[in-house]
Amino acid sequence: MQPASTDLITSIMPIIDRWKQEEGPLLPILNGILREFGYVPREVIPTIADALNLSRADVYGVVSFYHDYRAEPTGRHVLKLCRAEACQSMGGDAVAERLQQLLGVRFGETSIDGSVTLEPVYCLGLCACAPSAMLDGEVIGRLDEAKAAEIAAEVRS
Amino acid sequence: MCMVNEIDYGTPASKSDRMVTLTIDGKVVTVPEGTSIMRAAREAGIEVPKLCANDMMKAYGSCRLCLIEIEGRNGTPASCTTPVAEGIKVATQTDRLGSIRRGVMELYMSDHPADCPACAEGDCDMVEMAAKVGLTENRYGPNGENHVAPLLHGDTNPHFREQDLSNPYFAYDPAKCIVCSLCVRACGEVQGTFALTVEGRGFESRIAASMDDPFLESECVSCGACVQACPTGALREKTVIEKGMPEWSAVTTCAYCGVGCTFKAEMRGEEVVRMVPYKEGQANRGHSCVKGRFAWGYATHKDRILNPMIREKITDPWQEVSWDEAFAYIAKEFRRLQYQYGKGSVGGITSSRCTNEETYLVQKLVRQGFGNNNVDTCARVCHSPTGYGLRMTYGTSAGTQDFDSVEHTDVVLVIGANPTDAHPVFGSRMKKRLREGARLIVIDPRRIDLVRTPHVQADYHLPLRPGTNVAMLTALAHVIVEEGLVDEQFVRERCDWDAFQDWAEFVLQPEHSPEAVEKYTGVPAEQVRAAARLYATGGNAAIYYGLGVTEHSQGSTAVMAIANLAMATGNIGRPGVGVNPLRGQNNVQGSCDMGSFPHELPGYRHIADDATRAVYESLWGVKLDNEPGLRIPNMLDAAVDGSFKGLYVQGEDILQSDPNTKHVAAGLAAMECVVVHDLFLNETANYAHVFLPGSTFLEKDGTFTNAERRINRVRKVMEPKNKYADWEVTQKMAQALGLDWNYQHPSEIMDEIAKTTPTFAGVSFDLLDRVGSVQWPCNEKAPLGTPVMHMDGFVRGKGRFIRTAYVPTDEKVGPRFPLLLTTGRILSQYNVGAQTRRTANMTWHEEDRLEIHPNDAEDRGIRDGDYVKLASRSGETSLRARITDRVAPGVVYTTFHHPDTQANVVTTEYSDWATNCPEYKVTAVQVSPSNGPTEWQRDYNDQAKRSRRIVHAEPAE
DSSP states (O other), X not given: OOOOOHHHHHHHHHHHHHHTTSSSOHHHHHHHHHHHHSSOOGGGHHHHHHHHTOOHHHHHHHHHHOTTSOSSOOOSEEEEEEOSXXXXXXXXXXXXXXXXXXXXXXXXXXXXXXXXXXXXXXXXXXXXXXXXEEETTEEEOSOOHHHHHHHHHHHHO | OOOOOOXXXXXXXXXXXXXXXXXXXXXXXXXXXXXXXXXXHHHTTOOOOOSSOOTTSOOOOOSOOSBOEETTSOSOOBTTTSBOOTTXXXXXXXXXXXXXXXXXXXXXXXXXOTTOHHHHHTOOHHHHHHHHTTOOOOSSOSSSSOSSOSEETTEEOTTOOOOBOOSSSEXXXXXXXXXXXXXXXXXXXXIOOOOEEEESSGGGOEEEETTTBOGGGSSOOOOSHHHHHOSSSSEEEHHHHHHOOOSEEEEXXXXXXXXXXXXEEEEETTEEEEEEEOTTOTTTTTOOOHHHHHOOGGXXXXXXXXXXEEOSSTTSOEEEOOHHHHHHHHHHHHHHHHHHHOGGGEEEEEOSSSOHHHHHHHHHIIIIXXXXXXXXXXGGGTTHHHHHHHHHHTSSSSOSSOGGGGGGOSEEEEESOOHHHHSHHHHHHHHHHXXXXXXEEEEOSBOOGGGEETTEEOSEEEOOOTTOHHHHHHHHHHHHHHTTOOOHHHHHHHBOHHHHHHHHHHHXXXXXXXXXXXXXXXXXXXXXXXXHHHHHHSSSEEEEEOHHHHSSTTHHHXXXXXXXXXXXXXXXXXXXXXXXXXXXXXXXXXXXXXXXXXTEETTTEETTOHHHHHHHHHHHTSOOOOSOOOOHHHHHHHHHHTSOOEEEEESOOHHHHSSOHHHHHHHHHTOSEEEEEESSOOSGGGGOSEEEEOOOGGGOOEEEEOTTSEEEEEOXXXXXXXXXXXXXXXHHHHHHTTOOOOOSSHHHHHHHHHHHOGGGTTOOHHHHHHHSEEESOOSSSOTTOOSSSSTTSBTTBSBOOOOOOOOOOSOOOOSSSOEEEEEEOOTTOOTTOTTGGGSGGGGTOSSOEEEEOHHHHHHTTOOTXXXXXXXXXXXXXXXXXXXXTTBOTTEEEEEOOOTTTOGGGTSOSOBOTTTOOBOTTOEEEEEEEOSSOOHHHHHHHHHHHHHTOEEOOOOOO
């Protein structure tokens, strides 16, 4: 792995300093970096570990546990489609297939034009409105083919 | 011969005094409160199936095999995480539990290779556990998603990972892993490195080193704790994979550092398969480091010399001879030398690497056979000031505690020691206590790992200038007296009050205040004051020190200053406190105990004492000289002067380890018969006339005494490849010199030691075989030894405070030599490296590097990795630079593990005023860019190469 560039370190240091003295500072720091960059560049792990006097393994274990701490930048939009049991039973499979076609990406991928990243999610707590999804933090319920097309149009615009 | 098997109780023992009684499977069991049900059951002989539990680590409760039922409670809790409670009735085996366990195990087995070789060999618990829970078939089959197969449905399997073979000693095969986390916990809880983690989650989760790096590039220090903990075949020693599982084992003691870890040597025939730390070992409690666990390959290295050799001149090639010829030659030469040059013209050097029994024989040979006291030991160059300083203040020449004591310590003060590198297993035990909340003060010119390492951070690091220990320690005392932090009750009861008052008046003088000494030490006074307050008021405070204290012109003074601090604050005579020298070599304590010094008979009794001499005179049937003999430096001086001609050196490389290499070389070259007794043709052997092959710790019986005075058994697991154990060689040499020695076994030598030495009176091999180990004094008053000394009063009666005036060393920086060089050790290598350089430990440390601060490097135009010349007024050498801010500006640091570096060409002849211990830790030097080896290094290498030629004897017809 490449060592983190000076620029990268300069930009994360304020985030680390903001939380370092708090109790349990690792997750707030990672969230702060996620807000700032939209992902958690893996090169910053040694810097965080050093600042908090943790091992690199300690930090890596936490970072790799949470799917949201992605290693790569996302597209301009992030669409999370629920793939859990309730949504599957309400036609989620068809919607998933349709959305992948419309967006031209598979799960876990970002479209070539950088417009959207599609991710699976396992339950948004919205089973009553299944199948459900979340676009850039906003939940959408009762997905069907029409709504899928609407979403595709929105992220492409 | 059989395997030494240890019971795994599943969870650590509880330390509670309150007892709880419960019923397990109808058996009434009484255990301490806080014990897990799993452990209580095991103590009652009931084995609950388990995969993720191990009594070295806290319970975790992830494998779900160890479920039990408790009458009147719901569910099936894990027995490892459920503590015992008064009166509960536990069932470990019911139909319901059996069915749950089979279900769990079935899932595990569906993701475990059917052809796991470790399972087949009995090195993987999976098949055994499957059998134990009664799993006979698997409904899930091998075709679902799994981590096992490289190919899945004709495609590459995204879950499959290749083995990681990067570590030279063990292999990690993710396909066999069940992610039970035992390795992760061992790395954190036991070793304290935190190099491992679980990556990802759910079915994706996997054990990873650092950031999913190869093990070798991760933070891993290769201690082996994870391999030992792994219940599957995922982490295995490469030697086991290559050679197969061991067939028998014996408990023995590691021959590296002064921690003295107990190991099981696991064998196939006469071949070591692996060394596994022994949980009942009271020094290491089941833990190990990369050296003891893995770096034993030198024992069978091709460089080992197996036949005796002689040569008339050191410029001749070696001639292999028979043992008898070698002994006859030595006897003839030593007799000739004594006839020609006088009785005092010969002497011997004992080894801190050999057993107590062997050391005892060498000093006996010198005293009884040579008829003089010209015997010394390598402890001269390391801990002789400890012996002197602690004897003057407390009355014994040894550390005051056992290692377990650290578990009760609230404030740890480390000075001039680097435990995580030089005494790694104790370092791990110390770090464990620090993670539990003990405070830490580090006094060291260099930022050692302990100052800041994951989950451990020193409260104070006082980075003093090399050579100013006494000023610093006296300043700490100043604060303690000035601010009224003295434990007056302790001092009045236990110490000499007049001496205390004299000392208190001395340390109170304004020139000893932290403000005043700042100009020598370079450490801000406020930091010193804060550290002193913490040491004096933080609860149980213990001092751990090493060669950074002793190897100075004021080494003995510094030891006394440390002893003063502990007395003044009442930190002596109970668990958790004390003064603890971290001894360098496996048996440096023992070699000192055994009368290796020219002025002392075994048990630190002065040679001038008539009663003591009488004991030996009547037993040995000779008159002993009542005058102390020559120390190593005196022997070399006398050799250069022409009055010292013959030397028997057992297991020490004085040319590499003693100061001022050129002077040592000149001394050796001036002798007429140098006998080197060692495993390898070491550097000293380049100047030898007789070479006697030595034996390794695996090839002999005996005892080593570690830094906590613990006498540990060394057990023979193979015949000496050189034919004779070292004690037999010394004995045969004595016989050739006409002495009537007839020991059949080292136990008889120990019996003689016990008979003649009051502090060892109770020690015998029988006792050690029964109780494992004892700490001396071991006699009528303490039949099982003495873990903590000075409990009810000091050995010398009243503890004695001694004034410790700071006298700056004569070794000063100036325009020609503006930097201070100090030296140290690294984890993977050991001392002069004769052993570790002959193992795969070279992977971690190929060469010695010179650490230099970026400012000093920049001034000299030195870049990281450049060759630099390191020069002092004694000599010069060259090595490559490492630029780091671990050292302060003005200080440079190197290790001394490689003979090519020859760091001791640079060190000077200054030494401790009381004991002649060389001042290795301070040398004024200059560093400049260089193209490669210096002239001395080239000449030396040529000479060494010429000197190592061997003419092999024709095999007998």
